[in-house]
Amino acid sequence: MTRNFFSPLAWALPAALLLAGCQGNSGPATTGTDSTATAADTALVAAPNDGIRAADIGRHMQVLASDEFLGRKPFSAGETKTIGYLADELRKLGLQPGPDGSYFQNVPLVQxxxxxxxxxxxxxxxxxxxxxxxxxxxxxxxxxxxxxxxxxxxxxxxxxxxxxxxxxxxxxxxxxxxxxxxxxxxxxxxxxxxxxxxxxxxxxxxxxxxxxxxxxxxxxxxxxxxxxxxxxxxxxxxxxxxxxxxxxxxxxxxxxxxxxxxxxxxxxxxxxxxxxxxxxxxxxxxxxxxxxxxxxxxxxxxxxxxxxxxxxxERKASKNVLAVLPGTTRPTEYIIYTAHWDHLGVGPAVQGDSIYNGAVDNASGCAALLSIAKGFAQAQPKPQRSIVFLAVTGEEQGLLGSAYYAQHPVFPLAQTVANLNMDALSTGGPMRDFTVVGHGQSELDDYAAAAAKEQNRYILPDQTPEMGHFFRSDHFSLAHVGVPALYAAGGFDARQGGKAAAQRSRDEYDEKHYHQPSDEYDPSWDLRGMEQDARLLFRIGQRLGQETTFPQWKAGSEFKATREKSRPAR
Missing domain, CATH: 3.50.30.30 (Glucose Oxidase; domain 1)
Structure with a gap:
């Protein structure tokens, strides 16, 4: 991501502690409520049989962040491997390509x-x-x-x-x-x-x-x-x-x-x-x-x-990867999940390592996107609206792939219900919080709160709005053209160690691993929190997929007027 927000906790917490103490998935379900560790925190909420599993997320992360993928830089051999892997995985799930019959959208760029x-x-x-x-x-x-x-x-x-x-x-x-x-x-x-x-x-x-x-x-x-x-x-x-x-x-x-x-x-x-x-x-x-x-x-x-x-x-095209699960009764209304596939590639060596693997940033988001796609592919009943899975290029260079999609949408923006974005998810086990960047912007906050309650979690507004995170990941490109967008994940209140441990971990990641070769996959990471975040976003998409209404920007949002121009009151 253009700047890390949801930092991984496992940089600071030993795996043994995480596995011993992160069994919980309970906590307050109210916005902004603080919490402390209790015995109830060790009672894991049973995971439904929805196909979303930490093991699958880890498998995808390990592949995408391997040295073989050369840091996933656009215009490199790493891009070819990355987009091929993502398209193949989406195809295996039975998802359809875009209207032109391709799983790719060309994004003309100049390097x-x-x-x-x-x-x-x-x-x-x-x-x-x-x-x-x-x-x-x-x-x-x-x-x-x-x-x-x-x-x-x-x-x-x-x-x-x-x-x-x-x-x-x-x-x-x-x-x-x-x-x-x-x-x-x-x-x-x-x-x-x-x-x-x-x-x-x-x-x-x-x-x-x-x-x-x-x-x-x-x-x-x-x-x-x-x-x-x-x-x-x-x-x-x-x-x-x-x-x-x-x-x-x-x-x-x-x-x-x-x-x-x-x-x-x-x-x-x-x-x-x-x-x-x-x-x-x-x-x-x-x-x-x-x-x-x-x-x-x-x-x-x-x-x-x-x-x-x-x-x-050098002028040529990079590629967004795109697949769709058509809706059963309203296939011309779309819910878009996004994650950027790119990272920094091969660069200056740090302690002898020159491959910037981007395991957290953003193999994690791509792995969650594939896991959510699997959830929708096997879910019954199927959503009434179409679900689009969009892995975009060029985020690290200024949201280029998502901005191109926003200006050249494959599916009409006026018929796009919402965007749910994933970028740099936590690797530190279950979280109490589900932190919403740009909280107060749209009614998607309410959808997030309802889904968080199912996991005994609570909604936390962006804790550092001065850092401008709402403008730093791909959801902003869709918001900028009026599509209600949600960028949220756990990462501020760890089940093991609470908010203090989360703060220490964010600081360490920012100082030592963000945009560095050391952002590498670690098999000792506890990915159950990532699984829960993916499931929570999946549940929001399920609800949106069965509704007939469109979520709205809230009064005071700078994006409200743009949306109302494309979708005037009916």
Whole structure:
């Protein structure tokens, strides 16, 4: 996933403890209720004979995360193996291909391998200095040209790089950035102060995402854009930035071959940004405070940047994998399960290992998707609505496969009932919680609560809304075009060790395993919690599949208007 949310608990808890103490599946079934371990927690709720089994999930994970699959990077031999495996498994279950007779949807992409110059030269005030590639900055380009040169491009600090009329905010007000490079902060106003009157306070909006900042800088005509990385508001360390933006990058194909994008898109480490501002005669903390005040105005830094990028460009198609179980009485209404199949492939070696296997991220989601597909394939009665299983490409590069599907849907969006998404499920045994990212957005919350109650679990709203998880996995692509979407899993309240153990495990995964070669399959993992999450999502799909109504976005959701345009009141 573009940033881990449901971290695996087994990184921190020995298997023996998990097996001895994680027998429970009981707990409060109310939203946000805290809980402590009790004797009742050791009484496992009996699993129905629905075909969803931890052993099957583990088997699929072990295959998909094996070295043979080479980290499942699009445009690689790993993609060929991955999509072949997924399509074969779906075909074996008796599921049908898409309307064109294929289990694949082509996703036209361009792969650009950017090689930045070893340094960026900064000049203009005092003694010139250099920033070092990877240590101080990373940079790519979306422009399909062999070489990019920036020579003495003026640097401008543009706050958070946000233009948000609904919040009365414009960081580019009165500024002409043509030919200039803008330096902007990660996240959005309100995060640092926690002021609920600024945007959504600590809860990130789409304006806080790096994708938006690149998009807005391009709309403003900037030659380059550099985002200041800070671990807390970014919610991941610099090592993730350095590894994720090195080597080949995938982008959607565009008619202008990227000409409308900034020539340079990149990140600055926090230390490098502070050096830059100091050279400009400004203090980082004071600049940060100013950027969080209404009425902020961008400020030229009196510095220039010079650097270059060379590229290798390849245009071709990656593939989404798609299969459908037709509905019995309303086959033209669709429920879509999604999980991304891609990961980072082969990259820089860490302790001698260069294959980024992505066992948790996201062989786990694909394994759960296959398990749910098996559940529907053997279930009686069959759902009245069609159930679609969609394994998408390019999530790690910016939700590319799901975004392409959303813009080129195989099945009409107006007839798509809901999307249920799986990404980086917990490997640490049964959980008490079922945490909903973006809780309060849609009526799917209520479906989740009812299904959680069957497992004696409780619904927990997103505990870190400031990290913007709602915008970081494939459900967002469907939500963005109006389809009610649910992204939820257990991971914050472990049966063994409670919330404290879950927190320790998330921290360890983020620091040591997220987007690293060490995200490998471990046969000692307790996958019963993953089984329960898959079953819970299966039960939601079963209920939706038998209904005649469509779940709605709730009042105040930014996606409600889009849905109402595609499905006007009847």
């Amino acid at each position: 650009i391998t950017t090689t930045p110059a070893p340094t960026m030269q900064i000049a203009g005030k005092g003694q010139p200095f250099e920033l070092q590639y990877q240590r101080d900055y990373v940079a790519v380009t979306e422009r399909e040209q062999a070489r990019i040169d920036l020579k003495n491009a003026p640097l401008v600090f543009a706050g958070y790089g946000v233009v948000a009329p609904e919040y009365g905010w414009n960081d580019y007000a009165g500024l002409d950035v043509k030919g200039k490079t803008v330096v902007v902060l990660i996240n959005d106003p309100g995060f640092v102060t926690g002021d609920t009157t600024l945007f959504k306070g600590r809860a990130m909006t789409y304006y806080g995402r790096w994708t938006y900042k690149f998009e807005e800088a391009a709309r403003q005509g900037a030659a380059g854009v550099l985002i200041v990385h800070d671990t807390k508001p970014a919610s991941y360390p610099w090592s993730v930035v350095a590894s994720s933006w090195a080597g080949e990058q995938l982008f959607p194909q565009s008619a202008d071959r990227g000409a409308s994008k900034c020539a340079l898109e990149g990140w600055l480490s926090l230390d490098a940004a502070k050096r830059l501002l100091t050279a400009a005669g400004q203090n980082y903390e004071q600049v940060l405070q100013a950027a969080n005040r209404p009425g902020f105005r961008p400020r030229p830094l009196g510095l220039t940047l010079s650097t270059s990028l060379t590229t290798k460009i």
